[in-house]
Amino acid sequence: DTAVSQTPKYLVTQMGNDKSIKCEQNLGHDTMYWYKQDSKKFLKIMFSYNNKELIINETVPNRFSPKSPDKAHLNLHINSLELGDSAVYFCASSRQETSRPGNEQFFGPGTRLTVL
Amino acid sequence: AQSVSQHNHHVILSEAASLELGCNYSYGGTVNLFWYVQYPGQHLQLLLKYFSGDPLVKGIKGFEAEFIKSKFSFNLRKPSVQWSDTAEYFCAVNGDTDKLIFGTGTRLQVFP
Numbered sequence: 265d266t267a268v269s270q271t272p273k274y275l276v277t278q279m280g281n282d283k284s285i286k287c288e289q290n291l292g293h294d295t296m297y298w299y300k301q302d303s304k305k306f307l308k309i310m311f312s313y314n315n316k317e318l319i320i321n322e323t324v325p326n327r328f329s330p331k332s333p334d335k336a337h338l339n340l341h342i343n344s345l346e347l348g349d350s351a352v353y354f355c356a357s358s359r360q361e362t363s364r365p366g367n368e369q370f371f372g373p374g375t376r377l378t379v380l
Numbered sequence: 381a382q383s384v385s386q387h388n389h390h391v392i393l394s395e396a397a398s399l400e401l402g403c404n405y406s407y408g409g410t411v412n413l414f415w416y417v418q419y420p421g422q423h424l425q426l427l428l429k430y431f432s433g434d435p436l437v438k439g440i441k442g443f444e445a446e447f448i449k450s451k452f453s454f455n456l457r458k459p460s461v462q463w464s465d466t467a468e469y470f471c472a473v474n475g476d477t478d479k480l481i482f483g484t485g486t487r488l489q490v491f492p
Contacts, residue, residue, distance in 0.1 A: 268423075297480075305468055307424075307482040320479055354423065368414065369480060371424040 267291050268372035270355050276378045277345060285340045285375045287355030295319070296338035297356040297369065298330060307354070313338050314360075342377075350379045382407045384473050386483035393461055393490050401456040401486050403445075403471035413454040414472040414480070415445055424470065430454065441465070466490045 268289045277283055289296065297320075298310040312320035316332045327343040342349060355372040383406045393399060405411060415427040428439025435447040445456045454471060471483040 305418075305485045305487075307470065307485075309479055309481075312479070356424075368426050368429055370426075371416075373423045 268355055268357055268370050270353075270372040270375050272375060273373065274376050274378075276380065278380055279345055279347060281345050282341070282343045283345060283377070284342070285353055285355075285377070287338045287340070287372055289336055289355075289357040289370070289372075291357055291359070291370060293357035293359050293370075294335055295358045295360060296332065296335075297358075298338065298340050299354040299356060299371075301352040301354060301374070303351070311338075311340075345377075345379045347379050350377055352376050382411075382473060382475060382479075382481045384471055384481050384483035386469075386471055386486050388486045389484070390487045391489070393488070395463055395490055395492050396460050397490075399456070399458040399461045399465075399488070401469055401471075401488070403454045403456065403483060405452050405454065405471075405473045405481075407452075407473060407475050409475050411473050411475055413445070413447060415439065415443070415454070415456050416470045416472060416482075418468040418470065418485075420467065427456070427469075461488075461490050463490050463492050 271286045295314045297312040301307045310324050311330045313332045329341045332338045352374045354374045356369040358369045385404045387402045413430040416424040417427050418424050427443050428437050430437045430447045438444045443458050447454050469486045472480045474480050
């Protein structure tokens with residue numbers, strides 16, 4: 265059974281379009297995250313939600329809007345896509361706060377976004 | 381602000397060689413430390429983690445890491461690597477928040 269799943273796996277689109285990436289976890293976790301991995305493999309957190317509430321919001325353009333309909337889902341909507349948005353986006357989840365022992369983050373398979 | 385440095389960007393080894401990947405962090409308070417591995421085309425998987433207790437932590441697939449507080453380091457080791465260990469390795473740290481700060485990663489290539 266897939267613990268953290270993301271759709272789609274690949275997304276190729278034109279500049280200026282709006283797209284969404286979906287994430288679902290079946291681990292019963294309370295906290296979910298979005299990370300961006302650039303072409304040099306550098307991973308950076310974008311957002312985190314705990315029980316549908318936004319906890320972490322890094323310096324991300326407001327074209328990026330996370331939405332959490334319930335604690336098992338955290339979707340990422342991107343408006344007016346730009347070339348620099350091309351990256352691999354990873355969703356992750358953890359049980360409560362990662363700062364507490366035993367609550368490591370589990371990652372999804374990633375979504376490779378290519379903006380042409 | 382927290383930061384993580386991985387000085388080895390690309391490591392090339394032959395099978396059976398020993399491995400040590402460096403990780404240094406910058407943070408003044410209590411930290412939790414992690415090593416993740418990303419096999420080609422796959423997602424990140426947790427290799428091992430340190431929260432407290434014994435500073436020598438054993439993980440999956442024969443990996444271990446040692447937390448040396450005085451050196452702000454959490455180096456990853458494996459006594460004998462295999463071809464299947466070829467992957468990208470990420471050190472990460474968090475303090476009293478949920479935010480995981482990742483290093484830039486080390487690409488390991490193991491040749492038979």
